[in-house]
Amino acid sequence: MQPNDLIAPGDVWLVGAGPGDPDLLTRKAERLIRAADIIFYDALVGPGILDLIPDHVERISVGKRSGRHSKDQQTIDQLLVAASQAGKRVVRLKGGDPAMFARTAEEIAALRGVGANIGICPGITAASAAAASAGLSLSLRGVARRVQFVTAHSQGGKAIDLDWEALADPACTLAVYMGRDAASELSRALILAGLPGATPALITCDASMPQEKNLRTRLDLLPLVMKAFAENRPTLILIGEVVAQADLTACAEATTHKASV
Incomplete structure (x- = not known):
């Protein structure tokens, strides 16, 4: 199959x-990138x-990062529609997976509204x-039979609207996206909902990248440690007993003593 046969x-x-x-990157994603006429890409798409x-x-940055939006969502939708109606082969390149906290539904709705043919990789x-x-x-097995994915990004500085009792399940792994600035609220709310303060947590900045x-x-130490560790970097937080299985040769460990120094 030739690259242009895909799109x-x-x-x-x-x-x-x-x-x-x-x-x-998947092989299909790479073929689509090479077959495109125009690519709209997020801020979290790796330089490689x-x-x-x-x-x-043609490449156009439409990146959105906390507090720094180069394009609002409505503008991105309009750009995609215009490129499609101009007969271009369009790739909208999103960090991570398009189905996970990526505003994909809004872009699909805008494109379907004009009858565009849409694919998802x-x-x-x-x-x-x-x-x-x-x-x-x-x-x-026996520790975490369920994984919950949430985003801690709030709109307009409002409190995070989450079902804390459901999230504070000791038999679950909680993956928190965009949680760097909400570490204090996450810690406080989960502990109030019954999750022990000693529950292991893993902070990962720039996942998969050389840095x-x-x-x-x-x-219970998450807010203090986050301030010293994550700085302004893309951050993901894993919370749950599975984190105790983490390889400490790949992870530093913040204890009460270290975090208070």
């Missing part, structure tokens, strides 16, 4: 770029993946990459 003029593919490492874009392909999500780097399984950092700590 016809006017088609739009929402493509998962994975956590950042180009080696974790952007290097795969051929020189003749999944990608590896950051929680999977963080677990792999730390040498742990998100689920574990990746991992730190194992406890739920």
Whole structure:
């Protein structure tokens, strides 16, 4: 199959770029990138993946990061629609997986509204990459039979609207996306809902990238440790007993003593 056989003029593919490492990109995603006429890409798409874009392909950054939005969602929707109606082969490159906290539904609705042909190419999500780097399984027989994925990003500085009692399940692994700035609220609310303060937690910054950092700590120390560790980097938090299985050769560990120094 030739690359252009995957995508016809006017088609739009929402493509998962994975956590950042180009080696974790799917083969289909790479073929779509090479077949596109124009690519709209997120801020969290790794530089090694952007290097795969051929020189003749138009590239437009539509990245959104906490507090720094280069394009609002409505503008992104309009750009995708315009490119499709102009007969271009369009790839919308999203960090991680398009189905995971990626505003994909809004883009699909806008494109369906004009009759555009849409495809979705999944990608590896950051929680999977963080677990792999730390040498742990998100689920574990007898410890965690369930995994919950949440985003801690709030709208307009409002309190995070989550079912804390459901999340504070000691037999579950909780993966928190965009949780860096909400560490204090996460810790406080989960402990109030019944999750022990000693519950293991893993902070992963820049998952899968050469500059990746991992730190194992406890739920009650999460706010203090986060301030010193994550800085302004893309951060994912894993909370639950499976974190105790993390490979400490791949992770630093913050104890009460270390965190208070």
